[in-house]
Amino acid sequence: MPETTTPRGRPQNRELTRQILTTTLNALAAGGYHGTSTQQIADATGTSKQALYRRWKNKAALALEALRYGFRQVPPTYPGMSSFHNDLLEATSGTLNALHETPLGTAWLALLSEPSLAEELSLIEGEQRTHFRQIFVYWNTTATMETSIDQLLGFVFFTSLVRRRKPTLREITKLIQSITSRS
Numbered sequence: 001m002p003e004t005t006t007p008r009g010r011p012q013n014r015e016l017t018r019q020i021l022t023t024t025l026n027a028l029a030a031g032g033y034h035g036t037s038t039q040q041i042a043d044a045t046g047t048s049k050q051a052l053y054r055r056w057k058n059k060a061a062l063a064l065e066a067l068r069y070g071f072r073q074v075p076p077t078y079p080g081m082s083s084f085h086n087d088l089l090e091a092t093s094g095t096l097n098a099l100h101e102t103p104l105g106t107a108w109l110a111l112l113s114e115p116s117l118a119e120e121l122s123l124i125e126g127e128q129r130t131h132f133r134q135i136f137v138y139w140n141t142t143a144t145m146e147t148s149i150d151q152l153l154g155f156v157f158f159t160s161l162v163r164r165r166k167p168t169l170r171e172i173t174k175l176i177q178s179i180t181s182r183s
Contacts, residue, residue, distance in 0.1 A: 020045050020052065024066035029103030032110040033063060033117075063111055064120050070104035071128060079138030087135045088176045092156060095128065096167065099160045109161050129153065141180075148179045 023044045027036040038059050042049045056062040077091040099105035111117050129149055136145040155175055159167045 016045065016047065017055065018069075020047070020055070020062075021066045021069040024062055025070050025103045025107050028063055028066065028110045029106035033114045036063070036110075038062065060114075060117060060120075063107075064117065064124070067104070067107060067111060067121075067124055068127070070098065070102060070107065071124065073102070073104075074098045077131065077135065079135045084135070084139040084141060085176055085180045087139070088132070088152065088179065089172065091131055091135060092152060092172055092176070095153075095156060096160065096172070099156070100166045105160055125153075144179075144182060151175065152179065 020041060023041050024036070027041055027044070030036075031040075036059070038049050038052050041062070042052055052062060056065060074094040074097075077087055077094065079087050081087070082090075099108070108121075111121060132149045132152065133145060136142055136148070152175060155171075156167065159165060159171075
């Protein structure tokens with residue numbers, strides 16, 4: 001039987017971790033990737049750079065974890081509580097609200113400008129797609145699933161982050177109706 005070991009040092013403070021990730025997300029949104037420093041985040045959270053580097057190996061890892069944290073704050077959609085259309089609308093609305101009402105959208109754009117993060121950002125985008133896939137699978141509408149998710153998330157991200165405006169409920173509803181009518 002393998003030996004169990006306990007982690008060395010003090011246990012991580014979850015509240016401090018949440019504060020660091022929130023501060024990082026805000027700093028990325030305000031100053032961009034290159035305008036954000038670990039010293040700035042350490043100072044703002046009352047900790048040290050060394051403490052940050054004990055949790056994350058570098059600034060890129062911290063920034064990516066902050067982005068993941070931002071997306072984890074989007075309320076989950078549990079498929080089957082209503083209808084296929086309403087499930088898609090709820091998931092889309094949650095993503096839209098996070099992109100527009102929190103620093104998540106601006107932080108996402110800031111990280112997109114850093115080529116060295118492209119692979120990890122692609123994985124984070126894939127995590128978001130998974131939430132939508134679960135809805136399609138639940139409603140047994142997988143024939144055009146990937147194309148439909150491309151259309152929906154493409155529209156949401158392009159309109160939100162490139163055009164810098166929140167799509168209207170009518171625009172989203174019309175797009176979802178077009179998706180659900182062919183599924």
